[in-house]
Amino acid sequence: MNFPQGMLTLGHKTIGRFSHAAASCRTRAGAKVPKRPSKGYHRGDVHRPFASLPPPPRLRRAGRASSHMFTGIIESTAAVLQRTPSSLTIERPSSFHDLKIGSSISVSGACLSVVALTKTSMQFDVVPETLKKSRLGTLKQGERVNLERAMRAGDRFEGHIVQGHVEGVGIVITPSPQPPPPAPSVQGEGGVVVLRVPKDLQQSIIPKGSICLDGVSLTIAKIDGDQLTVALIPHTLKNTTLGSLKKGDRVNVETDVMMRSALT
Numbered sequence: 001m002n003f004p005q006g007m008l009t010l011g012h013k014t015i016g017r018f019s020h021a022a023a024s025c026r027t028r029a030g031a032k033v034p035k036r037p038s039k040g041y042h043r044g045d046v047h048r049p050f051a052s053l054p055p056p057p058r059l060r061r062a063g064r065a066s067s068h069m070f071t072g073i074i075e076s077t078a079a080v081l082q083r084t085p086s087s088l089t090i091e092r093p094s095s096f097h098d099l100k101i102g103s104s105i106s107v108s109g110a111c112l113s114v115v116a117l118t119k120t121s122m123q124f125d126v127v128p129e130t131l132k133k134s135r136l137g138t139l140k141q142g143e144r145v146n147l148e149r150a151m152r153a154g155d156r157f158e159g160h161i162v163q164g165h166v167e168g169v170g171i172v173i174t175p176s177p178q179p180p181p182p183a184p185s186v187q188g189e190g191g192v193v194v195l196r197v198p199k200d201l202q203q204s205i206i207p208k209g210s211i212c213l214d215g216v217s218l219t220i221a222k223i224d225g226d227q228l229t230v231a232l233i234p235h236t237l238k239n240t241t242l243g244s245l246k247k248g249d250r251v252n253v254e255t256d257v258m259m260r261s262a263l264t
Helices: 020-025 128-133 199-204 234-239 257-263
Strands: 007-010 013-017 076-084 087-091 104-107 110-117 121-125 144-149 168-175 191-196 210-213 216-224 227-232 250-255
Touching (some): 087 110, 104 121
Antiparallel strands (some): 210 216
C-alpha cells in the first residue's frame, strides 16, 4: 500500500505526518517504521525514545559559585577608617558602585565579605584565622590597602588565579641595589623588591612562577634561599601600595594555587 509523501506508518496504520520542521527525518512514501510500544508515539509527531527521561539538572547560575576568585589586578586603593578586633571599615571607592551586602572584596589579598555599606564606606567582619595569617590585624587608621572585586563569569582574565586566602606574611628586606632603580620609590621606571617568605611556603615558589603580594599578581624574578625577588612595573608602583613599601614592612603572601595543587 502506498501512502502520501511524509506520512508515518506503524504496521499498516497511518498515525500522522512528520513535522515540517524535521524535513531531514522524513521517509519515502510507503516506508514503514518498525513496530514499537505505543508509549512515546504522539499523533502528528515521530517516536521520541527519550521523552520519558527526566530533564538534565539545572546548571548553577553564573555568580552563584560556592567560592570567589580574583586575578591580582588591583582596581583601587583606599584608606582604613576603623579597625576593631573583629571588623574592618574601609573607604568605598566611587568605582565600586555595584556592591551589595555579601559582596566579596580582596583587601590587600584577603578575601572579605561586605557586611555593611554606605555611599562612602564598607565594613567587613574579620575572623581570627585571617588575623593570624595576614597583616590585617596590624592595619592602622589612615593606612591604605589594595582592593579588587571578585571576578565575574565572562570577565577577561588578566593576572593569575588568586583565591584571597592569605597563607602568611613576608618581610621586605631591601630594595635591590641593581638597575632598574630600586623599588619602592616611584621614579617613572620599574623596580624590584626583595623579601623573606615563611619557610612553609617556599616549596610552592618557583622562578618565573606567580605569587600574590598584598593582593597584587606578580612574577617571581629570582629565588635565593628564603628570599625572593619580584619585578615591579611603573604602573604597579604608582597604583598599588607596593609603591610605598619600606625595609621591614610586612606584606600578605598567597602562593600560586596551581602550583600547590600540583604538589598535593
